[in-house]
Amino acid sequence: MAYDFDRRIPRNGTGSLKWDFISLPGERCFWDETDPSKHARPVLPLWVADMDFPAPQEVVEAVTERARQGIYGYAIPTDAYYDAVISWMARRQGWQIEREWICLTAGVVPALHMLVSTYVKPGEKVLIQPPVYYPFYRAIENNDAVVVLNPLIYENGRYRMDFDDLARKCADPAVKMAILCSPHNPVGRVWTRDELRRFGEICLTHDVLVVSDEVHGDLIFGDVSFTPYASLGGAFSDRAVVCTAPSKTFNLAGLQSSNLIIPHPELRAVYRKTLQRNGFYTLNAFGLLAAETAYRHGEAWLTQVLAYIEENYHCLTAFLSTHLPMLKPVPLEGTYLAWIDCRALGLDADALERLMLEEARVYLDEGYIFGPEGEGFERINLACPRSLLIEALERIKTAVDALKR
Ligand SMILES: Cc1ncc(COP(=O)(O)O)c(C=O)c1O
Incomplete structure (x- = not known):
């Protein structure tokens, strides 16, 4: 079937994190559209990574039918579940995994927390590559x-890894784990096979365990190709944990279903112990x-949604180059999150946040939340109806034009 991603479906008042919650500078509160004393105009939320599109029709129907049965007892993963995951990884990502490698978890973020608690002792170190998905910091620090x-x-409008610095940092024996964001949120890079190999070789040399967060691994554009880190095989795979999920791919984040893939039996056994310890x-x-x-x-839904999001990205770049040339989008290879260099506006992080939220009245993810390296950047979620994206861009243009006057 052909999907209509242009349709704007109201999500306010449904307990949606994206639509019902807003973080204001210095204040966190629930968004209340009905309180005019607080906000003159509703904020358009293009922040957290969920889509404003319904999941594939087959999923909606399966869940609805199951809901109608009315019995909501305990569930177990069936043979059909494992087959679907294995087949997807082979078909879409070119990686043949084995059933026993799969450990189910209720979300990648909780899994990252448990992975750190499993393999890293308090006081030991975990390496990450900022600007990066902010829960990585929390998983380590918590x-x-x-x-x-x-x-x-x-450099020259493109991000790359600093391998010399990586080797220096990994040489510290206290560094036990590196969390790779692959594809990288928020910078939109899809690491090449060569980059992954160089990254992995350095980690292996210093016996640093690689946790590869591949939750965006199905969201790849153009002729870019995605390599699951552990598909490099051999020692790379023996010292790796891959985090994968259908949550970003099919907009199922609220259902909290994800899979860790841990090829090495001993590494896996230790993680399973953590699961049991935590019940x-x-x-x-x-x-x-x-x-x-x-899976x-x-x-078919994924093919259509990727084409729509790619077109949204083209719409964004065309709008910016025509109306706001000082805002530079970084090339988008993967994820549906565009990363925009706004430093030419000459605003500090606080002023940029106020401009977007209070003047433009759009809620984006501020670059600084991904680390100080992200200051002066904005992350904008492209998985929304095009009219909403354009409305947000028009608002930003009006706010920036007023700034210039
Ligand atoms: C890199 C990355 N990992 C994990 C998550 C969240 O995963 P989950 O909803 O399964 O906890 C996100 C969501 O934006 C993400 O960008």
């Missing part, structure tokens, strides 16, 4: 481990069903 930064290099024995019945159905029947 487990009393120490964040080590290996910032990405931004994680069962998962959400709707999450399992939605994941299986999406089995969602490919």
